Amino acid sequence: MKDIVILGAGNVGTHLGKAFHEAGMPVVQVYNRTLGPANSLAELLGCACTDNLEDLTGKASLYVITVTDDAIGEVAARFPFRDRLLVHTSGTTNMHVLKSGSAQYGVFYPLQTFSKEIPVDFRKVPLCLEASDTSCRDLLEDIAGKLTGRVIWIDSEKRRFIHVAAVFACNFVNHMYHLAEEILREHDLPFDLLQPLIEETARKAMTDNPGNVQTGPARRNNLEVIRAHLGMLSAMPAFKELYGQISDSIRKKYASD
Numbered sequence: 656m657k658d659i660v661i662l663g664a665g666n667v668g669t670h671l672g673k674a675f676h677e678a679g680m681p682v683v684q685v686y687n688r689t690l691g692p693a694n695s696l697a698e699l700l701g702c703a704c705t706d707n708l709e710d711l712t713g714k715a716s717l718y719v720i721t722v723t724d725d726a727i728g729e730v731a732a733r734f735p736f737r738d739r740l741l742v743h744t745s746g747t748t749n750m751h752v753l754k755s756g757s758a759q760y761g762v763f764y765p766l767q768t769f770s771k772e773i774p775v776d777f778r779k780v781p782l783c784l785e786a787s788d789t790s791c792r793d794l795l796e797d798i799a800g801k802l803t804g805r806v807i808w809i810d811s812e813k814r815r816f817i818h819v820a821a822v823f824a825c826n827f828v829n830h831m832y833h834l835a836e837e838i839l840r841e842h843d844l845p846f847d848l849l850q851p852l853i854e855e856t857a858r859k860a861m862t863d864n865p866g867n868v869q870t871g872p873a874r875r876n877n878l879e880v881i882r883a884h885l886g887m888l889s890a891m892p893a894f895k896e897l898y899g900q901i902s903d904s905i906r907k908k909y910a911s912d
């Protein structure tokens with residue numbers, strides 16, 4: 656039995672907490688800076704909660720910091736047990752920031768997008784792991800293997816490039832969906848019109864190299880259409896600027912074709 660403590664009851668803390676619970680690894684305590692979210696997650700998981708790091712139980716096998724990146728160092732520095740395995744879940748924050756908290760530390764980075772209320776099948780989530788020594792490595796490998804079929808060992812230097820790529824592939828793409836939704840809404844059109852297009856774009860990118868399946872006016876270097884679209888966006892200057900920049904980026908990529 657591997658007892659877990661979650662430090663941070665946000666999106667990742669909530670999903671990881673549920674995944675540990677479902678995999679038969681009890682979450683015995685949730686810490687959060689403010690008590691409200693700690694309480695909600697603890698109720699869901701049937702465990703204790705606290706907003707005070709000094710009240711953490713010392714009996715767990717693994718302590719998972721899931722707070723925002725800027726606060727990981729601060730929470731680690733106040734972690735009260737030098738001999739307990741302490742990990743964070745960040746793509747970009749270096750593993751060694753945890754050294755101030757414990758002599759045993761590592762990274763448990765789930766490569767997925769998590770929103771508290773939206774279910775995720777954790778068994779399909781790649782878990783990028785890093786460990787300070789071999790005993791931490793063995794424990795993390797064991798725990799991660801109970802959560803998912805995809806465990807990847809990767810150091811902090813490489814992991815940050817996974818994260819920056821994920822920002823392009825997920826966060827920026829989602830921002831584009833958001834802008835598309837606004838354009839459609841402005842003209843009384845529903846966003847779900849785009850659903851087949853969104854699904855096919857993701858499917859094609861995964862079945863071929865994304866560079867091979869680019870389409871659209873910029874890929875075809877169709878300047879008349881680009882100019883028309885820029886004109887249509889005159890009343891939305893931020894959209895117009897982004898349209899121009901991304902079109903230029905696509906055109907440059909295929910300039911020699």
Ligand SMILES: NC(=O)c1ccc[n+]([C@@H]2O[C@H](COP(=O)([O-])OP(=O)(O)OC[C@H]3O[C@@H](n4cnc5c(N)ncnc54)[C@H](OP(=O)(O)O)[C@@H]3O)[C@@H](O)[C@H]2O)c1
Nearest residue numbers: 663664665666667688689721722723724726744745768769
């Ligand atoms: N969301 C994702 O899709 C995703 C995916 C992979 C990895 N990650 C990583 O997972 C970590 C958490 O992300 P998230 O999306 O779960 O964040 P989140 O939902 O925004 O939650 C942030 C958490 O950080 C706490 N916090 C903020 N400032 C703090 C401070 N100064 N001291 C102590 N706690 C503080 C918040 O506490 P309060 O409730 O008191 O504000 C809350 O528990 C980050 O390192 C992120 O890079 C996120």
